[in-house]
Amino acid sequence: MAGRPTRAEINLDALQHNLALIKKSAGDTKSILAVVKADAYGHGAVRVARSLAANRVDFLGVATCDEGVELRRASISTPIIVLGGAFVEQGDSVLEHDLIPVVYNLESAQALARSAAAGGTTIKVHIKIDTGMGRLGLLPGQIPSFFQELSKLKGLEINGVLTHLADTNGDSDAGNEFTRRQIELFQQSIEDLSHMGIHPPYTHLANSAAIMADVSHACNLVRPGIMLYGIHPSKGMKRTIGLEPVMR
DSSP states (O other): OOSOOOOOOBOHHHHHHHHHHHHHHHOTTOEEEEEOHHHHHHTOHHHHHHHHHHTTOSEEEESSHHHHHHHHHTTOOSOEEETTOOOGGGHHHHHHTTEEEEEOSHHHHHHHHHHHHHHTSOEEEEEEBOSSOOSSSBOGGGHHHHHHHHTTOSSEEEEEEEOOOSOOSOOOHHHHHHHHHHHHHHHHHHHHHHHTTOOOSEEEEEOHHHHHTTOOOOOSEEOOOGGGGTOOSOTTOOOOOOOOOSBO
16 A cells, blocks of 8 residues: 555563553552453554463453454453443353443343343343443442342343543542542442442452552452553643553
8 A cells, every 4th residue: 555654563561561560559459450442552452462361460351342252263261341331232242252241221231131041141241330421321320220120130240330430630629529529429339239239249440540640449440441551541640650652
């Protein structure tokens, strides 16, 4: 193809260096969900995922089922969470490729339950709660009715509960206050679930910005994304932990 040729070199040693820093920052009590969505932010999902799996991340995070299938077809066996959820017609693919979809509405939960029943097995899911991002997720007030309906479905295992922080760049007191409010709402939601007898093995809210800003929370899983590749989440991030760029 005519034009200006472009060459990008991916340094997997730098990726491993960044992962080691993230593990140190997160601490021994927190598991790692390494995000490799969008072709690992353009770095090559399969090669990056293999490197992360070799370094024993607990989960890989993708945006869509198709991204998860790509990793499975590359013989990557690490648990894969589909952060964008599954369409109602993708239940069989979720089952076939052992994916863990994020669920945020009853329709998709019912479709997954039907696939699980047809396969005579169980599908793990993570439930998303919207504490202020305003994008995807159950509102806190919807939790009792949603989980009551969810309890009627067979074949679904609640493996985790998550939320997404909207502003963790540390640029303003207003942003910090909003983040604190989101964390409070999420922790209250976890308590409400506990009163209902629901105790998910994993709870998570910390993306790259929250990890780098040392946002205090009681969750046991963190979701590093762009920082894995040596990129700061925003120009306003004032703290550095020695990340190295993966792409050159």
